[in-house]
Amino acid sequence: MTFARRAFIVVWKDLLVERRSKETFNALFFFALLLLFVFQFAVGPDRERLAGTLPGLLWLGFILTGLLGLGRTFVVERENDCWEALRLAPGDKSAIYVGKLAGNLLLMFVVEAILVVLFGIFFNLDLAGVLPALVVVIGLGTVAFAAVGTLFAAMTSQVRARELLFPVLLLPVQAPVLLATVKATEAVLLGEPLGSVAHWLKLLGAADVIFVVVGVLTFDFVLEG
Amino acid sequence: MSADPLIRVAGLRKTFGNHRVLDGLDLEVHAGEAVAMLGANGAGKTTLLKILATLVRPTRGTAAVAGHDCARDPEAARPHIGLVAHGAYVYEDLTALENLKFWTTLAGLSPTASALAGALASVELERAADERVRTFSAGMKRRLSLARFVLARPRVLLLDEPFSGLDQRAKKWLEEHLASFKAGGGAILMATHSFGRELAVADRLVILAGGAIALDTPRGSLSPDDVQRLYVVHTEDAP
Numbered sequence: 001m002t003f004a005r006r007a008f009i010v011v012w013k014d015l016l017v018e019r020r021s022k023e024t025f026n027a028l029f030f031f032a033l034l035l036l037f038v039f040q041f042a043v044g045p046d047r048e049r050l051a052g053t054l055p056g057l058l059w060l061g062f063i064l065t066g067l068l069g070l071g072r073t074f075v076v077e078r079e080n081d082c083w084e085a086l087r088l089a090p091g092d093k094s095a096i097y098v099g100k101l102a103g104n105l106l107l108m109f110v111v112e113a114i115l116v117v118l119f120g121i122f123f124n125l126d127l128a129g130v131l132p133a134l135v136v137v138i139g140l141g142t143v144a145f146a147a148v149g150t151l152f153a154a155m156t157s158q159v160r161a162r163e164l165l166f167p168v169l170l171l172p173v174q175a176p177v178l179l180a181t182v183k184a185t186e187a188v189l190l191g192e193p194l195g196s197v198a199h200w201l202k203l204l205g206a207a208d209v210i211f212v213v214v215g216v217l218t219f220d221f222v223l224e225g
Numbered sequence: 226m227s228a229d230p231l232i233r234v235a236g237l238r239k240t241f242g243n244h245r246v247l248d249g250l251d252l253e254v255h256a257g258e259a260v261a262m263l264g265a266n267g268a269g270k271t272t273l274l275k276i277l278a279t280l281v282r283p284t285r286g287t288a289a290v291a292g293h294d295c296a297r298d299p300e301a302a303r304p305h306i307g308l309v310a311h312g313a314y315v316y317e318d319l320t321a322l323e324n325l326k327f328w329t330t331l332a333g334l335s336p337t338a339s340a341l342a343g344a345l346a347s348v349e350l351e352r353a354a355d356e357r358v359r360t361f362s363a364g365m366k367r368r369l370s371l372a373r374f375v376l377a378r379p380r381v382l383l384l385d386e387p388f389s390g391l392d393q394r395a396k397k398w399l400e401e402h403l404a405s406f407k408a409g410g411g412a413i414l415m416a417t418h419s420f421g422r423e424l425a426v427a428d429r430l431v432i433l434a435g436g437a438i439a440l441d442t443p444r445g446s447l448s449p450d451d452v453q454r455l456y457v458v459h460t461e462d463a464p
Contacts, residue, residue, distance in 0.1 A: 002333050009326075
């Protein structure tokens with residue numbers, strides 16, 4: 001119960017700070033909008049070309065906005081040395097990780113939902129029929145991305161070249177997840193049932209479990225430096 | 226004064242690369258006692274406080290708070306420690322009340338609304354409870370960081386230049402607050418550069434030089450001039 005309360009208070013604090021400052025959300029929203037303009041100019045109106053590139057573009061949008069958002073996870077903790085106070089807080093530090101991860105997931109899901117809607121508008125797509133399956137794939141992929149991203153954001157938050165180091169560390173680890181998500185998204189957008197991509201979904205599910213468990217078990221060491 | 230000190234440091238050494246900051250430092254602070262620590266910049270005052278606060282691991286020797294080794298068992302030591310360092314440990318976009326609620330809940334406490342309000346009242350921030358910390362002065366932030374300890378009730382306060390940046394009223398308030406903490410059986414270790422009124426709360430003065438304690442003396446009736454003279458004598462030859 002204490003663990004859940006401590007995790008919840010971290011989510012509550014992060015969302016409250018974000019709601020008031022709107023720093024991360026505004027930046028992500030305008031970045032996502034900019035990406036869509038660039039994608040539309042690059043792909044053009046050719047439907048066949050669009051069908052082949054859409055899954056990749058969609059996940060490129062998620063990854064780039066995700067990198068921006070996740071990289072800022074612990075920026076607020078540098079203010080007034082709050083990072084030190086987090087270390088000093090008695091009790092299991094993994095509750096802080098779970099809280100940070102939950103906050104990141106909420107923010108990423110909101111940005112991804114906006115991106116999917118804007119993709120539909122910009123590329124004149126009817127995604128209503130494939131939306132439930134798409135939500136499953138995006139949900140599984142985002143959890144894996146955020147789980148490692150939150151941990152690596154903590155690892156790099158106190159180093160000088162953190163902006164550079166964070167994506168360099170994160171993207172190679174995410175390679176299998178990205179492969180699975182793009183392949184599964186491609187099949188879903190073509191109207192195939194989820195059963196046809198079950199092997200990719202199992203990989204994503206396993207990655208989610210492994211990455212979250214590793215994050216929970218190692219966060220204490222990361223925080224202690 | 227109880228036999229077991231709340232702060233016990235023995236043979237403490239800390240090196241950063243080739244630079245030896247602390248070298249064989251011994252210190253004890255008992256319940257109900259306040260010790261002011263003087264020393265030049267780089268003498269190791271902040272390093273000692275951070276080791277005791279479990280934020281930095283010593284290279285050699287032991288540092289213990291309330292009987293718990295700070296390096297080997299930091300989790301056991303942390304509930305007994307209240308650290309007021311240069312950062313105020315507050316979020317600028319939260320209100321005073323929200324900050325207090327966050328830090329006390331994270332510490333595993335379940336403060337009621339009246340307990341939170343009472344803690345803010347005890348640091349004279351009840352009128353600013355719903356104001357964002359962004360609008361606070363340095364003194365108000367310092368008081369807010371101390372409000373956490375009203376609820377968490379640590380036995381040891383580690384203070385790094387707690388009076389810097391405070392106006393006269395805030396200094397007076399802090400003196401009274403520290404005296405009350407001491408009277409309640411707490412131990413205080415305070416790093417300072419001041420020779421004057423800020424030392425009033427201290428029962429002992431220690432001067433750090435060359436990585437060790439060059440002088441450990443009761444404050445007694447030492448005047449600021451006496452303290453300054455002792456400081457010069459014990460730090461001028463330090464490396």
